[in-house]
Amino acid sequence: MRRFATELPAELARAADLAAFLEEAAAALGLSRARRDAIQLCGEEIFVNIALHGAASGPVRVAIALQGDGATQTLVLDDDAPAFDPTAVAEPPEAASLEEARAGGRGLLLVRRFSAAQRYARVGGRNRLELLFGPAAPGARGEA
Numbered sequence: 001m002r003r004f005a006t007e008l009p010a011e012l013a014r015a016a017d018l019a020a021f022l023e024e025a026a027a028a029l030g031l032s033r034a035r036r037d038a039i040q041l042c043g044e045e046i047f048v049n050i051a052l053h054g055a056a057s058g059p060v061r062v063a064i065a066l067q068g069d070g071a072t073q074t075l076v077l078d079d080d081a082p083a084f085d086p087t088a089v090a091e092p093p094e095a096a097s098l099e100e101a102r103a104g105g106r107g108l109l110l111v112r113r114f115s116a117a118q119r120y121a122r123v124g125g126r127n128r129l130e131l132l133f134g135p136a137a138p139g140a141r142g143e144a
Contacts, residue, residue, distance in 0.1 A: 005065040035133060039073065046131075053084070068133070072132070075115075078129075115133055
């Protein structure tokens with residue numbers, strides 16, 4: 001199993017650095033384009049949420065790690081923002097019509113669809129979110 005790690009300030013301007021890190025790490029693991037895209041989408045969604053909501057009261061650092069092999073991977077985001085468990089957030093209700101639909105609020109739903117499992121823990125005053133990806137990961141179309 002290989003592991004790649006970095007740490008970034010939770011700032012929207014650093015999302016491009018996260019994207020570059022995830023692309024390089026996923027490519028080094030030999031992952032398909034579909035799997036790399038799923039990891040990228042999930043990682044960016046969680047990072048942006050931390051930057052927008054977790055860092056609202058002050059500077060926050062995010063440690064990011066991608067580990068695994070060609071079959072299964074775990075993306076870990078660990079931050080020092082106030083406690084927040086994204087796995088406990090209810091899915092938004094479906095709008096009855098396009099006119100009633102509101103923009104936003106669907107990011108965590110995408111994370112749940114594109115990762116096989118999500119695990120949260122508050123450890124040592126830090127949020128730790130593990131996103132698991134595997135051959136049967138929802139949304140991982142085109143996987144062999």
